[in-house]
Amino acid sequence: FAAQRHVLTYMEDAVSQLLENREDISQYGIARFFTEYFNSVRQGTHILFREFSFVQATPHNRASFLRTFWRCFRTVGKNGGKNLLTAQEYHCLLQLLCPDFPMELTQKAARIVLMDDAMDCLMSFSDFLFAFQIQFYYSEFLESVAAIYQDLLAGKNPNTVIVPTSSSGQHRQRQPPNDCNPLEGVEASLFYQCLESLCDRSKYSCPPSALVKEMLSSVQRMTFYGFLMALAKDQGINRALGALPDKGDLFLDPAMDQELEKLVAQVSGLSVSGPASSSADTANMPVRNSPRINSPWKPLHHRRKMDAESEGSNEETDSSEN
DSSP states (O other): OTTTTTHHHHHHHHHHHHHHTHHHHTTTOHHHHHHHHHHHHHHTOTTTTOOHHHHTSSHHHHHHHHHHHHHHHGGGGTTTTTOOBOHHHHHHHHHHHSTTOOHHHHHHHHHHHHTTSOTTSOBOHHHHHHHHHHHHHTHHHHHHHHHHHHHHHTTOOOOSOOOOOOOSSOOOOOOOOOOSSTTOOEEHHHHHHHHHHHHHHOSSOOOOHHHHHHHHTTOSEEOHHHHHHHHHHOHHHHHHHOSSOOGGGTTOOHHHHHHHHHHHHHHHHHHTSOOOOSHHHHHTSOOOOSOOOOOOHHHHHHHHHHHHHHHHHHHHHHHHHO
16 A cells, blocks of 8 residues: 555655755654645645656656646636647746746647647647646556557567666657658557557556547557557546546636635735724735645745845845945
8 A cells, every 4th residue: 555655755755855955844843744745745735846857756746737727727718718828838838836837748649639740839728737747647558559559550560678777867858759641550450459568568647548448449550650649539548537627617616716705705805994004904805715725845944035135235235224
């Protein structure tokens, strides 16, 4: 159970965060730190602003990142789907949550949508999101699928299943399979046999075999990008993964909407209460009572450093005024 849930990964990260922020944590105790850390893991907020190696370290981390990306930027897809962005612009959004998120993964997700067209084409939020989900969550699986597909195109029997052995975040550049003619591709039944063997032997996340079989049994031949697009559009696979809602509910998030309504109401209440005339009035301003989302400890460490720097700059200003 511990290995399946990657408990050791979270314990090691928690201890690392504890040591890095021990001065802050010593003020309220280690027990409270571990409680809040694992609450953030359960809620999926532990991946915010973390390094990519941690974000992609476990299936739960990947699903949490997907869910967070959707909740933060789902408004991009509103307005009747008229808000279209390029791969570079979607990458900028990803980097707001994970500063070192690799551009290569964004490009691979965009290629699923654009089918190897010009990478500066515009994409809708929903198209990019579901393609990105497949590329990001099943990254190692897709690397092996690409190798199998190339062998089948070349007439080879891919008896040796290539399974990535590292999840260090160093993603290799995948050579796009030759899908120039959409009527070509490989025999779907043979393709599925190879993928079934891959899923049985792989230690990484794979789509449910039954859904993949259902997908491939409906066609005679399948291209590589046709297969990736079918994965991205399959709502059964989306539900099995469990990170995103169905496409019809993609722009609905009642919990987040309620939080935003509370925030807007609070800001509106402050704006109609009149200008603040003194620091005493400011102290009496209403305090937001909505639940606080736990933030990862690393940003707290950076914020403490920034506070110290700002205090130093204030001292310099004071001395210059004197």
